Amino acid sequence: MTAAPAQPQRLHDPRTRRLLEAPVLPLLIRMALPNVLIMLAQASTGLIETFWVSKLGTDALAGMALVFPVVMLMTMISAGAVGGAISSSVARALGAGRRADADALVLHAVVVNIAIGLAFSALFLLWGRPIYTALGGKGDELEAALVYSNVVFAGNVFTWMMNGLASVIRGAGNMLIPALVTVLGVVFLVPMSPALIFGFGPIPAMGVAGGGLALVLYYIAGTLILGAYIALGCNPARFSLAPLRWPVFAVILRIGALSSIQSILTNMVIAGATAIIAARLGVAAVAGFGTGIRLEYLLIPLVFGIGAPLVALVGTNAAAGQHERATRIALTGAALAFAVTEAVGLFAALFPVAWLTLFSAEPQMIETGRTYLQIVGPFYGFFGLGLVLYFAAQGQHRLIAPMIAGLARLAVALGGGWLALDVTGDIRGLYVALALGLLAYGGLMLGAILRDHRASGGMASTLVASTE
Numbered sequence: 438m439t440a441a442p443a444q445p446q447r448l449h450d451p452r453t454r455r456l457l458e459a460p461v462l463p464l465l466i467r468m469a470l471p472n473v474l475i476m477l478a479q480a481s482t483g484l485i486e487t488f489w490v491s492k493l494g495t496d497a498l499a500g501m502a503l504v505f506p507v508v509m510l511m512t513m514i515s516a517g518a519v520g521g522a523i524s525s526s527v528a529r530a531l532g533a534g535r536r537a538d539a540d541a542l543v544l545h546a547v548v549v550n551i552a553i554g555l556a557f558s559a560l561f562l563l564w565g566r567p568i569y570t571a572l573g574g575k576g577d578e579l580e581a582a583l584v585y586s587n588v589v590f591a592g593n594v595f596t597w598m599m600n601g602l603a604s605v606i607r608g609a610g611n612m613l614i615p616a617l618v619t620v621l622g623v624v625f626l627v628p629m630s631p632a633l634i635f636g637f638g639p640i641p642a643m644g645v646a647g648g649g650l651a652l653v654l655y656y657i658a659g660t661l662i663l664g665a666y667i668a669l670g671c672n673p674a675r676f677s678l679a680p681l682r683w684p685v686f687a688v689i690l691r692i693g694a695l696s697s698i699q700s701i702l703t704n705m706v707i708a709g710a711t712a713i714i715a716a717r718l719g720v721a722a723v724a725g726f727g728t729g730i731r732l733e734y735l736l737i738p739l740v741f742g743i744g745a746p747l748v749a750l751v752g753t754n755a756a757a758g759q760h761e762r763a764t765r766i767a768l769t770g771a772a773l774a775f776a777v778t779e780a781v782g783l784f785a786a787l788f789p790v791a792w793l794t795l796f797s798a799e800p801q802m803i804e805t806g807r808t809y810l811q812i813v814g815p816f817y818g819f820f821g822l823g824l825v826l827y828f829a830a831q832g833q834h835r836l837i838a839p840m841i842a843g844l845a846r847l848a849v850a851l852g853g854g855w856l857a858l859d860v861t862g863d864i865r866g867l868y869v870a871l872a873l874g875l876l877a878y879g880g881l882m883l884g885a886i887l888r889d890h891r892a893s894g895g896m897a898s899t900l901v902a903s904t905e
Contacts, residue, residue: 453531453673456610456753461765465746468612469773473742485623486648487731489631491796493581497645498796499720500581502727503574506711508589509734510704511557515597517741518696519549520604521748521831522689527608527674528752528832538685539609540677543667545685546601549693554597561590572708573715573723585645592653599656602663609673610749618662622655629654695836699827702843707734709851710871713858714805722864725805728796732785732810733817736778740821743774744828751832767829767886774825775818775879782817785810805864812868819879826882838885842878850874 455464491498523546530539561568569582603615632640633647643650668676707730715723747770754763785792789810793803823846827839850871857866 453610453753456528456750457532457757457759457762461762461769465743465750465766465769465773468610468746468750469743469770473739473777485626485630486652487728487796489634490585490645490648493634493644495721495724495799495802496577497581499578499724499727500574500583500645501585501648502711502723503569503572503578503582504586504589505727505731505734506572506704506708507561507568507586509737510700511593511596512600513700513703513737514693514697515550515554516600516604517737517744517828518700519553519597519689519693520600520607521696521744521828522692523601523604524608524745524748525692525752525832525834526688527605528610528749529756529834531609531673532753532756536673537677537679539674541679541682541685542689543605543674543676544678545681545689546605547598548681549686549689550597550601551594554594557597558590558593561586561593565590571712573712576720578720578723581645585649588646588649589652592656595653595656595660599659599663602660602667605667605674606663606672607745608749608752610746610753611672612746614666614671615663618659621662622659625658626651626655692831692834692836695840696827696831699836699839699843702847703737706847706850706871706874710854710867713851713855713867714864717858717864721799721801722805724799725793725802725807726809728793728802729789729806729809732781732792733813733820736781736817736821737824739781740774740778740824741828743770743777744825746770747825747828748832751829752834753832755833763829763833764886764889767826767832770825770829771822771883771886774821778821779815779818782814784814785817786812786814789814808865809868809871812865813872813875816872816875819875822879823875823882826886829886838882842881842885845881846874846878849877 487498487501490501523542527539527542530536530542565583565586566579569579569586574582599618603618606614630648630651631637633643633651634645635647636642666672667674710730711723711726714726747766750766751763754760754766789807790803792810793806823839823842827842830836830839850873852870853873854867854870857870858864860866
């Protein structure tokens with residue numbers, strides 16, 4: 438009995454031991470705070486493009502609104518779904534002391550991300566027009582959407598590669614290196630986006646295509662930097678030239694596929710609402726809703742800043758047999774995510790025009806976006822709550838609850854929204870359904886973890902212990 442505690446000390450490197458032993462709340466804040474700041478910086482890359490593209494007119498802005506859910510889907514799946522599967526698998530391998538398995542995961546992760554990135558490139562390069570038409574695009578806004586989409590998806594494999602390599606590093610508990618790469622990317626995009634969109638010196642004006650090219654160049658640079666960091670042996674999980682094995686692929690693909698359903702459901706809600714508004718109210722309303730919904734999308738990298746450490750922390754502790762500590766970490770992260778995202782939502786509801794006028798002064802655009810933020814904004818906390826618990830579920834490789842919660846949100850938001858709009862003819866009915874969908878999502882996720890936690894010993898002791 439007395440020899441048991443010594444085993445982890447021999448198997449775990451100092452960084453992994455810190456994840457297993459440090460006090461929960463201070464550890465989570467130390468890991469999450471810089472990550473949250475950097476994820477916000479990454480989210481600003483989309484806002485930078487939106488700001489500059491808005492100078493090209495309403496059609497260009499509406500075209501980006503059509504493409505943005507799809508681009509965010511790539512980011513959510515590559516960084517949050519498949520990326521979360523990679524991070525949790527690396528964390529669990531390191532937590533269990535299986536260094537060789539952690540090394541093998543790196544090469545397998547690269548192969549998976551290249552294959553999926555190329556597949557999505559082919560899909561949107563070949564069938565982009567019918568896809569965006571189905572989302573409500575037509576006329577000049579559709580043409581702008583296609584120009585932007587074709588450039589972004591020509592380089593989509595680098596989006597997947599950069600996020601996959603960052604996930605390997607995060608799985609080892611290192612949030613700093615991916616964060617630094619993101620900061621450098623934002624610094625790069627601030628001058629590069631307007632230079633490529635409007636032209637500068639010998640650089641010709643490329644219009645909306647220039648914004649897409651700047652984003653692709655950012656992902657290429659990030660891929661090279663993160664790849665070099667791992668190749669030089671700076672990460673606990675390193676490149677290994679061992680033969681590729683199906684069981685290793687299966688771990689990534691199984692968890693990644695289940696996690697991807699969550700990302701797809703989130704984007705189906707946004708894309709479906711966009712299509713409904715396009716059919717009922719036209720291009721200016723789409724631009725207003727698309728600009729308003731960008732604030733909700735901004736919550737995703739914000740919550741990811743808290744959720745990415747949760748994947749590593751929960752996965753490492755669960756694999757080491759510390760299930761009570763893993764639950765304590767998940768509940769602590771849930772409280773942090775709710776507080777931060779609810780604050781953003783309340784601010785947006787109180788001052789919606791301050792956000793919207795950053796991008797346009799068109800009256801119908803402002804009115805549509807304002808109504809959305811005032812109705813849905815106060816429910817943003819439930820989105821943050823549900824999403825961060827999804828990351829905790831990834832760490833434990835338990836993804837049934839997130840799938841059920843995501844389906845419930847889809848049914849309430851789109852099914853209820855379509856019905857409300859059909860009965861009342863008022864777009865506010867759709868927005869109320871979107872808000873109730875967020876409430877259902879967060880409530881079901883919290884209910885699932887509390888139910889599991891009650892079965893393992895009660896919530897009160899966990900919440901008290903989280904401050905130790």
